[in-house]
Amino acid sequence: MSAMxxxxxxxxxxxxxxxxxxxxxxxxxxxxxxxxxxxxxxxTTLIDxxxxxxxxxxxxxxxxxxxxxxxxEHQIVRLGVGRTFQTSVVFEELTVLENLDxxxxxxxxxxxxxRRRRGVSDAVAGALEITELGPLADRxxxxxxxxxxxxxxxxxxxxxxxxxxxxxxxxxxxxxxxxERTGELMTSVARDHTVIVIEHDMEFLRRYASQVxxxxxxxxxxxxxVDQIRDDPRVQEVYLGRKPSDxxxxxx
Amino acid sequence: MNLARLKGPGVFAAVAVLALVVxxxxxxxxxxxxxxxxxxxxxxxxGIGLAWGQGGMLxxxxxxxxxxxxxxxxxxxxxxxxxGDLPDFMVWSGVEQLPALWKPFANPxxxxxxxxxxxxxxxxxxxxxxxxxxxxxxxFAILTQALAAAFxxxxxxxxGLTGGTxxxxxxxxxxxxxxxxxxxxxxxxxxxxxATGLLYLGARQLVNSRFGRLLVAVRDGEDRxxxxxxxxxxxxxxxxxxxxxxxxxxxxxxxxxxxxxSPALLGVVPSxxxxxxxxxxxxxxxxxxxxxxxxxxxxxTSFSEQFADGWLYLQGALFILVMTLAPKGILxxxxxxxxxxxxxxxxxxxxxxxxxxxxxxRRVMEEVA
Numbered sequence: 091m092s093a094m095x096x097x098x099x100x101x102x103x104x105x106x107x108x109x110x111x112x113x114x115x116x117x118x119x120x121x122x123x124x125x126x127x128x129x130x131x132x133x134t135t136l137i138d139x140x141x142x143x144x145x146x147x148x149x150x151x152x153x154x155x156x157x158x159x160x161x162x163e164h165q166i167v168r169l170g171v172g173r174t175f176q177t178s179v180v181f182e183e184l185t186v187l188e189n190l191d192x193x194x195x196x197x198x199x200x201x202x203x204x205r206r207r208r209g210v211s212d213a214v215a216g217a218l219e220i221t222e223l224g225p226l227a228d229r230x231x232x233x234x235x236x237x238x239x240x241x242x243x244x245x246x247x248x249x250x251x252x253x254x255x256x257x258x259x260x261x262x263x264x265x266x267x268x269x270e271r272t273g274e275l276m277t278s279v280a281r282d283h284t285v286i287v288i289e290h291d292m293e294f295l296r297r298y299a300s301q302v303x304x305x306x307x308x309x310x311x312x313x314x315x316v317d318q319i320r321d322d323p324r325v326q327e328v329y330l331g332r333k334p335s336d337x338x339x340x341x342x
Numbered sequence: 343m344n345l346a347r348l349k350g351p352g353v354f355a356a357v358a359v360l361a362l363v364v365x366x367x368x369x370x371x372x373x374x375x376x377x378x379x380x381x382x383x384x385x386x387x388x389g390i391g392l393a394w395g396q397g398g399m400l401x402x403x404x405x406x407x408x409x410x411x412x413x414x415x416x417x418x419x420x421x422x423x424x425x426g427d428l429p430d431f432m433v434w435s436g437v438e439q440l441p442a443l444w445k446p447f448a449n450p451x452x453x454x455x456x457x458x459x460x461x462x463x464x465x466x467x468x469x470x471x472x473x474x475x476x477x478x479x480x481x482f483a484i485l486t487q488a489l490a491a492a493f494x495x496x497x498x499x500x501x502g503l504t505g506g507t508x509x510x511x512x513x514x515x516x517x518x519x520x521x522x523x524x525x526x527x528x529x530x531x532x533x534x535x536x537a538t539g540l541l542y543l544g545a546r547q548l549v550n551s552r553f554g555r556l557l558v559a560v561r562d563g564e565d566r567x568x569x570x571x572x573x574x575x576x577x578x579x580x581x582x583x584x585x586x587x588x589x590x591x592x593x594x595x596x597x598x599x600x601x602x603x604s605p606a607l608l609g610v611v612p613s614x615x616x617x618x619x620x621x622x623x624x625x626x627x628x629x630x631x632x633x634x635x636x637x638x639x640x641x642x643t644s645f646s647e648q649f650a651d652g653w654l655y656l657q658g659a660l661f662i663l664v665m666t667l668a669p670k671g672i673l674x675x676x677x678x679x680x681x682x683x684x685x686x687x688x689x690x691x692x693x694x695x696x697x698x699x700x701x702x703x704r705r706v707m708e709e710v711a
Contacts, residue, residue, distance in 0.1 A: 141569065162568075162573070163568040163569055164568050164569075164570075164571050164572055164573045167568075167569055167570065167571035168571050172569070173569055175566075175569075179563050179565075179566040181555075181558065181559045181562055181563060181566070182562065183558055183562060184555055184558060184559065188555050191552065191555070192552065192555050192556055192559055192570065193570050195552055196570050196571035196572055197571070198552075200553070200576060200577070200580065203551060203552040203553040203556060204547070204548060204551045204552075204553045205551055205552065206547075206550055206551050206552070207551075207552055207555075246570065250570070250571065
């Protein structure tokens with residue numbers, strides 16, 4: 091196995107606040123990795139750095155043998171890194187199909203987009219099928235439910251054939267059924283993609299995760315299987331509060 | 343978006359007949375000339391509709407590009423009229439030798455090319471500088487407006503080069519035709535009307551293409567578009583350049599139609615007036631931009647004929663009313679009226695089915711929506 095993405099010695103400082111404080115993280119090709127950690131642990135910041143939204147203060151991000159630091163967001167997408175956001179952003183005025191088609195056309199030269207869309211490409215048809223949004227294809231994305239929006243976003247990513255998918259809290263705010271459906275979708279996506287998932291939901295983690303990295307206060311606390319993580323006293327401490335002896339004034 | 347797809351060529355054909363057959367038959371030359379003038383503004387408005395309505399770029403300085411096109415055309419006409427001598431206003435300003443800037447404009451091909459290329463080039467450079475730095479919204483609007491103000495100052499200051507406040511006027515010859523002749527003006531009207539129609543079709547094609555979808559996506563979620571692998575700065579620059587090219591062409595057509603180009607015609611106020619017109623017509627549809635420009639142009643003329651000073655207040659009030667009460671403009675109101683009518687009709691007949699989408703009366707309304 092070779093590393094799909096390697097983060098080395100990464101630090102991000104916002105106005106003196108160390109959002110990320112020396113993270114090393116390697117995710118192998120084909121892996122499904124969960125990133126967890128309490129609020130403020132630096133999970134989203136880490137993804138922001140990988141996708142070019144935030145510049146690291148120090149450190150290196152190597153994706154598939156290429157450094158990503160200093161590249162612009164769309165350039166990183168073109169190398170094969172796709173992401174979703176905590177609050178899903180789909181284009182509400184465009185139909186589901188148009189959203190997918192727009193995502194799928196991203197490698198076409200700009201001038202060739204001046205033609206009208208004819209038919210549905212295989213990538214778009216595949217995404218409609220896997221997300222089960224086919225019946226809604228011609229509805230504006232604005233009418234979709236929260237869950238359907240997340241699936242549409244994942245579907246948009248899939249049409250782009252990314253090598254690495256970063257999903258930022260994909261089941262936040264979802265109903266039980268939607269969560270289950272998202273878990274299935276994620277599992278099937280992970281079969282042929284490398285996926286990093288940020289997730290808070292412990293139930294979801296237990297059901298779908300194998301490898302987990304726990305972040306805390308901008309550092310990697312521990313890395314391992316779900317069982318290892320669950321049994322680790324440091325993780326319990328971070329999630330359930332500190333030991334009574336030093337709880338005062340150290341709430342994270 | 344379904345409505346856009348239902349748009350048949352029917353209304354377009356009807357408007358084309360109206361513009362190309364009925365109007366030239368019914369209107370006296372003076373009124374036809376005015377209509378040609380409104381249509382020149384409509385071309386600028388079309389560009390604003392594209393940049394603002396579709397792309398979310400509130401361009402408050404389109405007068406600059408209109409002026410660049412207009413001056414390119416006017417310089418050529420002046421040089422033709424001067425027949426190798428200095429243009430009249432240069433003599434009055436004490437200029438003794440034709441400035442180097444003017445020389446290439448003696449060539450009609452160069453002048454006509456510059457009408458479109460000049461504005462597009464400047465818009466491209468400006469767009470690349472501004473959009474890459476992620477300047478948008480009100481900041482972009484203010485920037486373009488400042489550009490219009492600066493352009494006017496530049497034009498007024500360079501009396502010997504640009505004719506100063508008076509601008510360039512007194513044209514006699516347009517490609518061998520007597521510019522004052524009714525037949526020439528009639529021909530010009532047809533040229534302007536046809537240009538408006540073709541540009542509308544081109545812009546519509548663009549809006550309905552993938553590029554158009556991308557443009558709407560950039561308008562509604564520029565940051566998200568980046569994470570789809572597109573560079574929004576490029577999309578916006580291309581669109582801004584196209585709208586600038588349209589404004590340039592409109593300026594070039596305006597010069598022979600109206601017979602003058604001057605700083606007063608392209609500063610902050612005229613630029614804003616066109617944005618107001620687009621808002622009144624309906625900025626989210628290209629047809630709304632054209633409709634707004636023609637309606638507001640006509641209203642300005644007829645209202646000013648009665649009460650010279652009142653127009654400014656009426657225009658301002660209209661803009662406020664539209665932005666607060668009918669943000670989709672006249673076309674939006676028409677669409678709402680249609681929906682309300684359709685609802686009442688279904689309610690009265692007790693028929694739960696909505697009227698079929700292709701019923702003739704409904705189609706006409708949808709065309710404009």
